[in-house]
Amino acid sequence: MKKFTFMLVALFSLFVVSACSEDGEAAGEVVELKLGTKMPEDTAEGQTFQHFADLVKEKSDGSLVVKVYPAEQLGKGTTQIDNMLLGTQDMYAEGATYFSDFDSNIEVSSIPYLFSDYDHYTKFNTGEMGEEINKNLIDNGVRILNTERNFIRGPYRVLLSKEPIKSVEDLKGLKIRSFESAFYSAAYESVGAKPTVVAWTETYLALKQNLVDAVTSPISLVWPMKFTEVAPYMTVIDEYPQDVVIAISEDKFSGLSEEHQQILIDAANEAGEKAAELTDKEVKEHLELMKSEHGIEIFEIDKQEWVDAFSDYHYQLEEEGKLPKGYVDQIKSLK
Structure with missing residues (x-):
């Protein structure tokens, strides 16, 4: 009898072990992840986040599901990042600068004319300098899934103003x-x-009430914000490259199976490719609407003039101790 009981216990233990993976996921269990975003679901970015979720479900045969919560349903940006660290949500997708509290060097991405173009910015993010930032993020509980950093926002930046802006002067x-x-x-x-x-969210009103005369923006967000109703002059400045990162709590990520981890990374990188397609289409449609309904005028700049005007400021940041010595030249050498 004792031998029979021992055998039953052994068989039960074997069943329990085989039912769970080494990463703690139960076999056959559907793992659901909550992804919070800022953008409405009907925008190009919103559609891209859903495409990412669809890819994850498809690649995992339904064993891994991403539920998208658009339009700040889970709170403002910093709140959602706090939620990730507390474990009340799993993922957040937004501009990289939202994570600058974990590494201040992330903010270099928004310094005007420090990067020559998006390729230059990608070399920064995917090279040694970017890897150091990623390590700091992971150490602080956050992991960026789209390792190729190909989710371009914009795809370029413009300045909307009440009066024409054609030069640095x-x-x-x-x-x-x-x-x-x-x-x-x-x-x-x-x-x-x-x-x-x-x-x-208060910028349109600030323009209308003359609290500000101009605003810079990714071109893809101008029409949704209706900026050209109150600032009909558009200058293509492309002052810095912008991208969107899809981030996940490191605790959640490390608790997934290796297969599910790789699926998330692959889907995030593929979503970046889809974003480019959707954004280009959306921007063309928006430009036609801004021209026909708001009669906008569009100006190009002498970009080198603007690069030269801002270059002294780049080194000023080092002199003030806000960037490490030699950091600016190290970035510029990546071209």
């Missing part, structure tokens, strides 16, 4: 909306502008 005295970044505001102050921090 036109920036002098300009009341320009800024986001909360000491690097960004100080950069525009260095060329004579008067930056004012205004919440993104």
Whole structure:
């Protein structure tokens, strides 16, 4: 009898072990992940996040499911990142600068004209300098899934203004909306502008009430924000490259099977390719609407003039101890 009981216990233990993977996922169990985003689901970015979720489900044969919560349903950006660290949500997708609390060097991405183009920015993110940032993020509980950093936002940046802006000289005295970044505001102050921090959702009203005269924006977000209703002059400045990162809690990631980890990484990188396709289509449609409904005028700049005007500020950051010595030249050498 004792021998029979022992055999039953052994068989039961074997069943329990075989039912669970070494990473703690039960065999046959559907793993669901909560992904929070800022963008509405009907935008190009919103559609890309859903495409990412669809890819994950397809690649995992339904064993891994990403539920997308668009339009800040789970809270503002910093709240969602806190949620990730607390374990109440698993993932957050937004601009990389949202994670600068974990490594201040992330903020270099929004310094005007430090990077020559998106390829230059990608070399920074995927090379040794970017790997150091990624290591710091992981050490602080956050992992970026789209390792190729190919989810381009924009795909370029413009300046919307009440009066035409054609040269750096036109920036002098300009009341320009800024986001909360000491690097960004100080950069525009260095060329004579008067930056004012205004919440993104309050920028249209600030323009309408003349609290600011201009705003910079990814071209893809101009029409949804209706900026050209109150600022009909558009200058293509492309001051810095922007991308979206799909981040996951490191605790959640490390608890997944290796197969599920790889599926998330592959799907995130494939989503970046889809984003480019959707964004290009959306921007073309938006430009036609802005021209026909708001009568916008579009200006190009002498980019080298703007690069030269901002270059002194790049090194000023090192002199003030806000960037490590030699960091700017190290970035520029990546071209």
